[in-house]
Amino acid sequence: MERVTLGRTGLSVSVAGLGCGGHSRLGQSYGHSFEQSVSVVRAAMEAGVNFFDTAASYRTEDIVGAAVRSCRDQVVISSKLGVVRPGTDHLGQDYLSGADFVKLVDKNLQRLGTDYIDIFHLHGVMPDQYEYCASELVPALLKLREQGKIRFLGLTERFIYDTRHDMLQRALKDACWDVVMTGFNLLNPSARRRVFAETQAGNVGTLVMFAVRRALSNPQAAREIVNELVRRDEIAEGSIDHSDPLGFLCRPGVAGSVVEAAYRFCRHEPGAHVVLTGTGSLSHLTENLASIVSPPLPAEVTQKLQDIFGSVDSVSGN
Ligand SMILES: NC(=O)c1ccc[n+]([C@@H]2O[C@H](COP(=O)([O-])OP(=O)(O)OC[C@H]3O[C@@H](n4cnc5c(N)ncnc54)[C@H](OP(=O)(O)O)[C@@H]3O)[C@@H](O)[C@H]2O)c1
DSSP: OEEEHHHHHEEEEESEEEEOOOOOGGGGGOOOOOOOHHHHHHHHTTTTOOOOEEEEGOOOHHHHHHHGGGGGGGGGGEEEESSOOOTTOSSSBOOOHHHHHHHHHHHHHHTTTTOOOOEEEEEEEEEGGHHHHIIHHHHHHHHHHHHSSSSEEEEEEOTTTTOOOOHHHHHHHTTTTTTTEEEEOOSSTTTTIIHHHHHHHTEEEEEEEEETTTTTTTTHHHHHHHHHHHHHTOOOOOSSSSTTTTTTGGGGOOOHHEEEEEEHHHHTTTTTTTTEEEEHHHHHHHHHHHHTSOOOOHHHHHHHHHHHTTTTOOOOOO
C-alpha cells in the first residue's frame, strides 16, 4: 500500500484509510458482532492500511481501539467530537463549552484505549457554527494538544447539507487546522476548486469522504440523482444516457465497476492525501483497496466526467 505525507503533520499515511462511520460503521449498522468489525479493521491493517477514522457518534471507537491495541504506535487514529451538546440538535447552536469539550475527549480516549489521538476533529461543523468553534473550541483543542492528548487539529464539514463547502472555505482562512476532511466524488467535484486549492497552498492534510457513499454504490440511486441534476439544468440533457448515466465508466480499459471508478477518481485528485473507504464487508474492503491503488482513470474519461459534472455542487451522493 502506497503511503503519502499527510501535509504539515508529517505523518506517513496509507493512501487508503478505513472509514469506521458512514452508513456501514464497520458493519455495526447491519448486525456485525464486535469481533466481526474488529476483523475488518485487522484485515485493513494486514493489507497495509495505517489510517483509521472514527468518531464518538459512530460508536466504533472501542472496536478500533481493540483492533490496534498491540500496534498502537504503528497506526494513525483520527477521531472526532460534535460541537453541540450530546442529545441536542446537531445542526443547532446548543454548543459545548470549551471546558466540557476538553472533559468529553477523555471519554474518546477511554473508548479507544489509548492515551493520545493523532488527529482530533471538530465533527460535521456547519457554516453558521464555525465562528463559535474558532473562538471557543479551538482553544480547547490547543489545550488538549498541550496536554499531549491529541497531536493535530482537524475539522470536518457536514457535506450532506454543505455541498458547496462554505464552512471549509471560511475555516481555511485560519491557520490553525492541520487536517481537514471534505466530501468529494465524481458527481460533485467542487472541492477541487474550493478546498484542495487552499489545502495545497497551506500544506493542510486532506482526507476525502463520500467517494462512493450511496449514490455510487447503487445504480438506481445514481440514476435518480443524475436525472434530478438534468431536471434542474445542472447538467446538460444530451450529455448522458438516462437509463445508464455512468455506464461509460464500466467499459474495458476504463474500470470494472462504478465503485472502482469512483475510488480511483478520488485517489488521483491532486491535493487528496487519504481516500476513506467505509465498509463492513471483507470482500468490499479487498476490492476497494485494490481500486484505490490502481492507476488513474484514462484521461478522456476524466475529461468526460469534468464536462458532465465539473460544475455540480448541489449534491453529496448520500
Ligand atoms: N462529517 C464527517 O465527519 C463524516 C461524514 C461521513 C463520513 N465520514 C467518514 O468518511 C468515511 C467514508 O465515508 P463512507 O463510509 O460513506 O464511505 P464510502 O466508502 O464513500 O461509502 C461506503 C458505502 O458504500 C458501500 N460500499 C463500499 N464498498 C462497496 C463495494 N465495493 N460495492 C458496493 N458497495 C460498497 C458500503 O457498504 P458495505 O458496508 O456493504 O460495503 C457503504 O454503504 C466514513 O466511514 C467516516 O469515517 C465523515
